[in-house]
Amino acid sequence: MVDDAHPAVELRGLRKRFGEVVAVDGVDLEIVDGEFFSMLGPSGSGKTTVLRMVGGFELPTEGTVLLGGKDVTRLAPFERDVCTVFQDYALFPSMNVRDNVAYGLRVRGTGRVERARQADEALAGVRLAGFGDRKPAELSGGQRQRVALARALVVRPRVLLLDEPLGALDLKLREQMQMELKAIQRDVGITFVFVTHDQEEALTMSDRVAVFDAGRVEQVGTPADLYERPATAFVAGFVGTSNLLEGDAAARLFGDNGTHSVRPEKIQVSRDLSASGEPGEQAVTGTVAEVVYAGASTRFIVDLDTGGRLMALQQNRHSDSSDVAELRGSKVRLSWRRSHGISIGTTAEQPTPGRTPR
């Protein structure tokens, strides 16, 4: 039964130590009923361990896991109202697809005819009607993925946990499955808790996202919150391209020497160096260090005259590859609305290497 008074999942002071390693270091989260909630972070940030503690596969070293207000910290997986979709799908190889999907109903004592009916219905729900008699080995990766999803959904859990379920799929299929997952979640109305290291995936699918680093939650918010108003340099670096300016370079542009960021697509690149700035606009000149033509858009990496480096992203509405290549080494003017400058504060933390323009 859905209990409106309590969040679907509530984590209080969750910690998990494996020997000397602290995998999860004090996590507090509340996940609302019916929400598509993502836990985003680099590998080793503790997001999967948190998921496993919610699922009942790991026992927390400290802290409490509540499902619908009920303390389930020490309960076995089969005693809690959650289901997990595993990264490798974990289908039962000896059973056909229908028996796989019906498994949860079978162990709950649902009759043979009824569970076959519900399994077929669930398979139709993930667009796999008619696949019931096949063996998992005869399915493609995307189809296995959907069987795993149907198998978990058929028992109507209060919360569905998904552990990087799209990780093993190729890019095209992954994008298609992202859309489908989101649609399925809307249809069934079950709370989804989704673990991923792919920031784009988290942004496109989620109602809210928790960004993990080193066993802690850096920020929780809507995708727009994280992208437009990152709370820490780590979040700015991990979600999207960071474009960080620090120290003197930041001081000259923004007035203080904290960490500042401007998203690449907010920056306008112009060859007219003397253009007069509009009100509320910030402008700086620099030299184009690198131009990367990427079909729909072009990335400019610009060394600023005031120090520091920014990446700017321009839609290729009027230009093509031959136009932009000439710009390498030339002087350009970068401008953006003052409100698009993000002040991240003076945290000493370094963003993930490879995310800042070089």
Place this chain on the structure above:
Amino acid sequence: MWLPRPLTWALRCAVGLTLAFIYVPLLVVVLNAFNPDRVSTWPPSGFTLDWWREALTNQGALDATLVSVQVALCATALALALGTLASFALQRYAFFGRDAVSLLVILPIALPGIVTGLSLNAAFTAMLGLDLGFLTIVVAHATFCIVVVFNNVIARLRRLGETAEAASMDLGATRFTTFRLVTFPALRSALLAGGLLAFALSFDEIIVTTFTAGAGTETLPIWILNNLTRPNNAPVVNVVGTCLIVFSILPIYLSQKLSGTASGGRF
């Protein structure tokens, strides 16, 4: 790969000769089972089924066969239970001395049979004060039968991983239901392959058996050894030998088929 023609033929001959060296002697036993002469002659002087009739009424051979089958069944059952438990313990749990235990479990198959036989004989009689007989043979056979079951099951467990079982419990199944519906079906063909191998190993074992059988109990291989040199029974031995060839090839063939299909990705 392309090879010069003469080399190809030379290699083919080498393979042919090697296989012939192994299998022609077996063929001689089979031929002699139908040879009217009491002593092995070449070429056979005719064709007869007399020895088969004689073998079917030979009480010693029949008793020994029964003992061998019973021993093999008991040793296999024991090996299946213990080998499976050992493989679960060594695959699923990390504990101090795991590698050492793993080695100790596998070692009996590598130990010379004569050493195993001697030491078990000493242990049974001197240390435990047991009378040698059916029970001691079963225990002795189980020591090396466990290994083949263990090897088969642990290989399957490694490939199976633990997520299928985790998924089962996640979907609401208890540990026991998970074993019954998920783990056991996945292990079934590995258990069958290991069991068949164990049965075959036990059925034709002679060295360890000699040391642990005592005076009253005779397994089929020991009966053969005892009767080989008696002119009256030699033809019957050939008949029994022919049967044994068939019965030992069959389980090996089946177990290969089973592990073959299993490694093809289907359980």
